[in-house]
Amino acid sequence: MLKLGIIGTNWITQQFVSAAEETKSFALTEVYSRTESKAKDFADKFQADDVKLTTNLDDFFTIDKFDAVYIASPNSLHFAQAKQALEQGKNVIVEKPSTSNIHELTVLQETAKANGKFLIEAARHIHEPIFQQIQSYVADNRQDLSGATLSYMKYSSRYDDYLAGKNPNVFTTKFSGGALYDLGVYAVYDAVVLFGEPKTVNYQAEVLASGVDGSGSLTLKYPYFDVNIIIGKTKNSFMPSEIYFGKKTLLMDSAGDITKLEESSADKNIAPIKTTKSDNPMDSEAVEFARIIEQNDQEKYQQLSRYARIVNRILEHARASAGIVFEADKDK
Template sequence: MIRMGTVGTNWITQQLVEALALSKSYELAAVYSRHADTGAAFAAKNHAQASYTDYEEMLTQADLDAVYIASPNSLHFEQAMVAIQHDVSIVVEKPAFSNRQEMTAILAALKQHPQVKFFEAARHVHTPNFQQIEKTLTGLPTVQGAALTFMKYSSRYDQVLDGEAPNVFTKEFSAGALQDLGVYPIYLAIALFGQPENVSLFPTLIATGGDGKGLAVLRYTDYDVTVAYGKTSNSYASSEIYGLKETIEIDSAGELTKVGLRDDQGALTDLSEPALENPMLPEVIDFARVLLAPEETQNEKDYQRWLKWSITVNDVLYSLRVAGNLRFPADEH
């Protein structure tokens, strides 16, 4: 069993903990929260062995194999680095790190601690439906780009309209719509098409100074991939990957719950796999496979593939922010 600790007690951590239990490969060894009452309540609800208000104390005392980091984006780097230095593997919510400098430092630390693994919790690219998209894309004789959309109205935007500045919309926390929702279709694009030759970003700024929505263009040699993302409005548009006469249709570039292939007459063949009991279950199963048997050939191959995706997504997100003049305080460090 993998002894897991958690950072954060919000809904995403709860979903992760439930996925850990379903996988039957982990035990929730420890919970970290800045607030003792919150941490204790979360630990009791999920039958964790202990809760802590001191992060380094948890890493030192809880005998962890891995820690899941779901704090505000700007805190990921420091918390991940401390875990690596304690030889604890890290599962970091996307986007894992704020910029190239942070990613470079993490990779250097990983070289100094070769037993430590780093996983970015990009759940959708571990799902059976992603595998269906990948398989179908490989079968297309011609690929002519894609239009990927993920826009969901955030209840936190109500706070912005009331004059507040919630963390998820502030540059101080390395946040905003690109980082929060745009990362999903960006991850999908990188996993399917690789690193673009150049990128452009056209963000719509809101009162916090961060981006509320935007349009990204990833330019490849023979085609473009456009990404529409946002947290200030809803979109119900499908995402599409263009072949010649065929089109792969995806209900949402963030959720991947429905996947189909339209032929040259527009007829749709449903390729969707059955709905998941928990959308985070496939990724925690994948992570466990690597943590429990890191030297197996397929596990090492998969781990290096996921790591490459994470590095490339980090680079593309940073390049997009530079192109769109979206700077974070973390960029100045």
């Protein structure tokens, strides 16, 4: 049983801990929050009496022995928190995007290696059975692969807060926010896992007054085709995502929250593809992360680490092409 600590007490952490406990491989034993009442409220949701609560990050890592920490704080805080965790001998599962730039990711991956621990970026959707169906479909039809359009554009309730002048974390350069880092990362993962590393990256962004991108259009150029990615947090899109194979097309209902697949045949008839989907989209990653840690699966770990490096490199190049600078870049 892996003892699990958590940093960040928003709904996403609840969802992860529910999935983690469901695996029976993780047990929540430590909660860090900036406020005591939030730490207590969080622990109460999981009815685990012996959970240690703390508002001091140094104490969090030393108060008791635990095996892994799940970090779901604002993006720019991941680096320092993950580094401290690795140095204290914890395995780290960190929410996407794991870092603000590739320099930070390199430091974290080296720190993980030096301490003999895992650093896993939680790109939940690539571990889901439905994504593995897409991978198989692409592998079976690779000879006809001719590009993709991936779309993930959802109006964020936090955009209302932004418009009201409340400066929510996800719309600030201080916390490495914006559409690309929040939602684009899913579509970039799709492209990297399915097609590999692109030759060039170009991002045309609608940059908000706060300095982050509210929406934008990202082009990844591969030797023989392009992947066009449309992302946004300031408007809603109902466009499907599509992967092209000449006359045939694979349709997905989203680039990041994929629940439905369809196939358009050469005669343009669209037919559903049978899929399975768990109620909690974090179930599959929780099972996989526990397995990697428990079985010390270095081969899978190296593959995930390589994906994380390519994805974070693309995000940084895309940001550079759109002139988006994070406060964290100053520490490079």
